[in-house]
Structure formats: C-alpha cells, structure tokens
Amino acid sequence: MSSEISWKGYAYGYSPLLTLSIKDTKNWDKLEVIDFKPKQQGDFDVDVKIQFCGVCGSDLHTASGGWGEPMLPLIPGHEITGTVVKVGPKVTEFKIGDRVGVGAQVGSCLDCRLCKNDNENYCREKVDTYNAKYPNGDIAQGGYSTGIRAHQQYVFAIPKELPLEQASPMLCAGLTVFSPLKRHGAGPGKRVGVVGIGGLGHYAIQFAKALGAEVTVFSHSPNKKNDAFELGASHFVSTGDDNFADSLQGKLDLIICTADVSKGIPLDDLMLTLDVNGRFIMVALPDDKLPQLHAMQLATNGALLGGSHIGSKKEALEMLDIAVKHGVKSYIQMLPMKDAGTALKNLKDNKVRFRSVLKVDI
C-alpha cells in the first residue's frame, strides 16, 4: 500500500461557470475531479486512503445553498471509510493498514470542558469535515475523494466484523440518531417513536431496538410499513391517516424525528403522543424554520422539543460495537464515485433505500 495519497476529489464550483451555477442552486449535481491540498500535516494526524463515502442529506443542503452559501470549490462527503496509510509521529491510536472511518467532524479545540467530557461534538471551535476552515486557514475537504487527513481524535477504528461500506453511513447518519437515543434514555422499558424511514430513520429504528426500546414508526408513506417491521419496529403509524395521533396520546417517551419539521410534519399531533416530560428530538436540519409553536402545546404534557448534533467519539465507538453485536445493518445502494451527482439527485427525489454509498474510482 502506498504511503502517499494522490489528493483528488469530486468538487462543486471549481470552474467559474459552476461557481455561478451553484449560486443559482441549480447545478449542485455537477461535480468534477480536482486536485486539492489536505490540511497541513500535524503530529497527531492520520492519512486515510478512502475506499467508501456515504451520501448524506448535509451534502445536499450544503451544495444546494440551503444552509447558506458554501465555500467553493467544495468536496462534500462525511461518511468516510478506508485504510490508514500514514500516521504522524505522535499518533497512538492507529498504525498503517488499520481500517478506519471519519465522520462529520474533523476538529475541535481538544482542550475545553466539552472536549474533555465527551461532548467534543459541541465544542465551540469544532471543525466540520467539509465546507469549513481549520484555525490556521487550511480548508477542510470531504470524502468524495481519494483521501482525508484528520487528527486521530476524529478517526474511528472500524470493528473487523463490519465491512467498510456498511460502516460508512453509520459515521454520520448512524451516529446522529444513536447519540440522542443514548442521551435521552432509549433502553429497556422505553417507548421510542421514529419519524421518517430514510438514511437516518432506518438506523434510528434499529439502534432503538438494539438498545432495548419498543419502537413506533411514523411515516407519511404507508408503503414503508413492511420496511418498518423488517427494521425492528413494533408499531407503524401512517401520518396521512386522519386523527392518527388520537389513540397514541401520551404513549411515547422519546421521539427521534428524522423528517423535515418545516415541511408538513404534523408536529402538534406528534408532540401529543409524548408521555409527560417526553422529548421530541429533531435530528434533521431543514433549510427553513419550524412551524410557529405556542407555549401551551408544550405545557399540555410538559414535553420538550430538542436538537442534537452528530455525536461524540465515545458514542461512535459504542454505536459500532452495538452494530456488530446486534447485527444492525446499513441498507445501502453502491455507486461509483463519479455518480455522486446521481446519488444526490436520488436523495433529493427520495428514491434511496436507504443510503447511497460511493466507491472510490479516482
């Protein structure tokens, strides 16, 4: 295995034409191969030769400008797996040849209280895997590429039982639902609702079940009922049915909402399915604002509406361990990396069951 990576990736907005197009948020599915410079080599950095990268909703939000104007050129992708090909002199966790992954975060201060108490995913100086700058000005580029260089803290060992392409989408989609499930008490005796069956939802169902909870799935697509049961749900509720929430009032302890709450999700009704002091955690980050709430809605059952941001390394490693022990399975559609644009279009058109994974072809 070569110890040097040829740093190339599929980027948006390289040529002036595409830069312009991105601003129209119309041509976000056109990517072309560019050379890029990884971050400056640090003593604790690990170079990962990428083999797979999952295609996340964030890639689409960022590329289409939904979360604001991205830095260009932009190489998306933060569900990365591959092999260690080089380690900095102070790297202790990894050696060349190790099977590893990188998720949606590649940096933080490593020194604050949050970094020290397994909340580094909330560090105020966190560096996202792409569309971000390191404090020294280096640009962080993502995983639709041949390689990534990252501090060992942000590199995760992949258990030998887990194929890399299976692990890839867990590193953002999986962790994004696993972290709030853990933090908000999903476990034996708990009743967890999952809204939406897609990249995130299909993990939320499986991990909630693996943690011991009883799972109720809400979907606006009645034809996803079989998927829900296959993934481990005990109950399926079609949110298109009139008064779907009536018989469920107060029945759930926690809801993980993977769907876009700004677009037609019946938030009012769903909140009422929570037990006293139950929690509704939004893990999708829509471009638009939430529907306006009235404090009275939350007072009725003392419910809480919350957010979440990926997860910590500690949670990531626990998740991978649980995935192996409980046979959590990534439902993936593999494409060559040159078809990244198609994968993004499929995601936008809600055609993916349940995650696209790109295989490096550069």
Place this chain on the structure above:
Amino acid sequence: MSSEISWKGYAYGYSPLLTLSIKDTKNWDKLEVIDFKPKQQGDFDVDVKIQFCGVCGSDLHTASGGWGEPMLPLIPGHEITGTVVKVGPKVTEFKIGDRVGVGAQVGSCLDCRLCKNDNENYCREKVDTYNAKYPNGDIAQGGYSTGIRAHQQYVFAIPKELPLEQASPMLCAGLTVFSPLKRHGAGPGKRVGVVGIGGLGHYAIQFAKALGAEVTVFSHSPNKKNDAFELGASHFVSTGDDNFADSLQGKLDLIICTADVSKGIPLDDLMLTLDVNGRFIMVALPDDKLPQLHAMQLATNGALLGGSHIGSKKEALEMLDIAVKHGVKSYIQMLPMKDAGTALKNLKDNKVRFRSVLKVDI
C-alpha cells in the same frame, strides 16, 4: 366556626352589560359580588372557608380573553388558603379547623397512570380551579370568593409555620416553578437561570437556591438587580445590554423562563447560554405564539425547549416543606378582595412586587 359557607364571590360578566364588555376584553377589571353554587357535595370533598387568594397572571389571561372566551360569569382565583369547615364522610386527610390551600387544579380522573404516578397535573381529565366544568356539568369557580369545595386530593395541608397569606401564592406561582426545577434536576452543582423577576420569578430564584443550585437572573429591568441578589441570585444579567449572552455561552444547565417569550424575550441568545443538552422551560403561557425557531438553534448545543403545567400534590407538599426549612418568602401586597380589579390592573401594568394577595371581605 360555622360549618356552612355562604357561597359568594367576585365575578366577571354577571350582568349583561359586563358580559358584553368582557367580550371586548376591555372591562376585565370590573368585578361584582354574586352568589354561586359550589360543585355537588362528594364523599371525599372538603369545604374550605377562604381567607386569602393570590392574584395570578392566569386570572388576567382568562378574564381578558387572551386564552379564549371564558365561561361567564367567572370567579377567578386559584391561590387559595383558608380553613376547613366541612368534610365529606370519606375524607381521610383533613378535619374541621385544618389550615389548608387549594391551587390551580381541583379535579382529575384519579384513576389513570398519570394520576397514580404523581403526574395528576397532566391527567387528560383534569379540572381547572375556575373557568372549567366538572364531568357532571358542575361549574368550577375560583377563589375570589368566600369558599371552595374540592376533592381532598386537591387540598393541601399548610405547615403551621407558614402564615396563610404567605402560602397562598405558592400554590400556583410557587408550584409552577418548583415542579420544573425538581423535574429538570435543579440541585447542588447545577447552574439555573431564571428569566424575569415577578410573581413566578421571585419564587424560582428562591426555590432554585433552596434546592442547592447557583442562580443567574435575567431581567430587562436593570433596577431589579438588588431584588435578584436579595432573593438569592449569584449573578444578575440585564438582557437590555448589547451582547449580554456572549460571556455566558454554555454556562447554564436549566433556565426557567417566567417572562412572555412571545414578546421581545431574546430567546435565541438565551438558548445559547445553555450547556450541552441544557433545558429552557417556559412556565408563562403567553396569549401569542413563540417566535419562529430554526432546528439549527437547538442543534448548536443539543438544547431542549420545554413546557410545564403547575405541579403534582406530592411536589406541592415538598415545596411547602422546603419553603419552611429554607425560609422562602412570598413578597406580597395585601388588598381587600373588593380591590381585585385594581390588583389585576397592577399586574398588567407590571407594578406588583411580586404578588398581590386578596383578603376576603365578603
């Protein structure tokens, strides 16, 4: 002491003229004495001869139509203290002469899971103390009156050390903040923010301190700084100051918001003062909706936005006990009950420090 109460109370909307006026939500400060019929006597009911009744924001919201058209005539008031003058044949908790109180709830099914696990304040069949109907059609009328009849579950023994006029406003205002403080973990080592210093806020500061938390008070009135410290706060923050939240980012575990979040409260900034997975609990119930939120705001620190509805009897009794042990003091302005309208006007004009209590004069 007479065992029979002459059931009279200060009501809105008795005469046709006033009924009309209420609909204009203009004359909510005009009350007149009416005779009323208490609920039908039940085996577990206690008749309380009222001595004091606090004046709560709910009285104003209800009378002014902010929460919708009230049932008329309406006798407000749900911070009631007095003396037991009659008990039903199956009453076990009280005897004639006992010093007792009644808060903002007078009924529930007493049979559901919530009623049985000290969450009766969230029972779906709960009956409010006024502007409400019992299942049999009896009208519940409040404490601006000579007496109240209620099931013993909704009657609270007042500790002998606590003067009745001191206890009165604790039964809604106090309990409304005490319950979320307890449920959301206020205690030693916890950092609690309190937004607003008024009827609810002045208890939130004292009870948070009594529970062992360090208290930061947020107020838009810099002149309330001394009050904040007198009540036990360690820090005071004037929300009118530019960038007031900057130095406080991530510093609080829990915020109890007693101010109207629909009106100019800098919710975005306040949410950022929460530590990871911190909670912002709204205990005021504004007439209007909240400002529109973006899921991103809650994702930044994994924060939760929640509601709360009064508290359970168990919590009420613990609160009264803590009030005695820690010398929690109600800051009250006493008025004769005939001045209920003035008390309501003072409340609306934000002139009360910090609770008006009406003394029965009928």
